[in-house]
Amino acid sequence: MSFANIYGHTKQISMLQKAMAQKRVGHSYIFSGLSAIGKKTLALEFAQAQNCENAALRQDACGQCPSCRKTTHGSHPDIHVLQAQTQFIRIDDVRGIQDQMTFRPLEGGKRVFIIDEADKMNEPAANALLKTLEEPSADNILILVTARPFRLPQTILSRCRHLRFNPLAAGDVARFLTEQKRMEPAHASALASLSGGSIGRALELDAEDMIAFRAGLSGLLRDAGRRDPMSLIVLASFLGQDKKHTQQGLSILHTYFRDALVYRETARASMLLNADDLPVVESLAGRLEGDDLLHNIAVVEKSRQSLDMNANKSLTLDAMAFKLHL
Ligand SMILES: [Zn+2]
Structure with a gap:
């Protein structure tokens, strides 16, 4: 070594x-x-x-x-x-x-x-x-x-x-998965984008299931806005659809808001965890201020903690969706 x-x-x-x-x-x-x-x-x-x-x-x-x-x-x-x-x-x-x-x-x-x-x-x-x-x-x-x-x-x-230590860049996680785990490059980069920058988390994920779930969530996030309350309810119920996905969904939301912040500052896709889903990151970075994005990250993390402490799931997710600045 x-x-x-x-x-x-x-x-x-x-x-x-x-x-x-x-x-x-x-x-x-x-x-x-x-x-x-x-x-x-x-x-x-x-x-x-x-x-x-x-x-x-x-x-x-x-x-x-x-x-x-x-x-x-x-x-x-x-x-x-x-x-x-x-x-x-x-x-x-x-x-x-x-x-x-x-x-x-x-x-x-x-x-x-x-x-x-x-x-x-x-x-x-x-x-x-x-x-x-x-x-x-x-x-x-x-x-x-x-x-x-x-x-x-x-x-x-x-x-x-x-x-x-910062979370790893998606590219580094993907490189680890292809070099050390002999994963196919396409799978590796999708998992890397979902890993939140953690090799350990990438290894725990079920690739195909997670890719489909993130694609669904990303589409809802792109379309959600406060002017359309229904879009927020749909986002919340998508996150609450099953127990396994709820925490992962919140992690993914966190990574999108984090990416939008990074992208606002650097305009560099290589730094992003969701580099393979640039249009959604760009859209968030374009319509939200830095303060809104920080607020959203805090709101998501607070919901995650509440759910860890066994708060009512649908109430927590609905309340979260309406508190997000979108
Ligand atoms: Zn030596």
């Missing part, structure tokens, strides 16, 4: 490589962003590069040296991934890290601890980790990976370098 194997996230990669080149790698990082977009993969890649015997020249892992091979096989003694075994990451898990930190790295490079789903630390664990962050040591790097950075205490957030 090397950074070249990472899909997307070029800005974050170049920040890390720059820190390596300047020998100013931090002691503690937070990698935050949507789940299943490659944050942990990049953290491992960074750990590999920190320990690679040939990394000095190009700030990247060679993938060939003994150290790189151990990392690839998950057997490098100085690279550790901590994952919650239960609902929480507990103080004993953090103490395990602290015990190891008292020794020098076994192979003379940097010891890297990656804490996956770091927001699962309970309070005692977070307090214990804070002590480590307050007394950093030169040999150790901590990387907290999370999709919910807002659940981490401010005291931890403020002591880490925070790298925020």
Whole structure:
């Protein structure tokens, strides 16, 4: 592996490589962003590069040296991934890290601890980790990976370098699906556009079913407007037609409003999640202001949360449709 194997996230990669080149790698990082977009993969890649015997020249892992091979096989003694075994990451898990930190790295490079789903630390664990962050040591790097950075205490957030990861561009998700999963290009690009920029979500989707569903939703969205209340009711009932599709439908709506915002700013189709459905994105971008689009995203997310908490489905969706600025 090397950074070249990472899909997307070029800005974050170049920040890390720059820190390596300047020998100013931090002691503690937070990698935050949507789940299943490659944050942990990049953290491992960074750990590999920190320990690679040939990394000095190009700030990247060679993938060939003994150290790189151990990392690839998950057997490098100085690279550790901590994952919650239960609902929480507990103080004993953090103490395990602290015990190891008292020794020098076994192979003379940097010891890297990656804490996956770091927001699962309970309070005692977070307090214990804070002590480590307050007394950093030169040999150790901590990387907290999370999709919910807002659940981490401010005291931890403020002591880490925070790298925020964007959803992947649809093109990157499609490339992953064709290169790694050998999917047909047409299927891959349709699924990618529905994935919300998450490889994990793309892999969960049933391609043909979702393509048909999105096409239906996109048509209704294009035609919906406040001057025609019936169009809003139809949109709501389409979203509510069956349980499986409701949450996915709200995700898709979110991506269209997000795309319209991006398109208003950049006028570049390559940045869009729904790049293959440009006319609808263009139409939204043309008739709505940025504030309307932000309002719509908030309205969709609020409905999603209400439904998560078992609110009445048709009432929630009807109310949402009438609150949207369309
Ligand atoms: Zn190497």
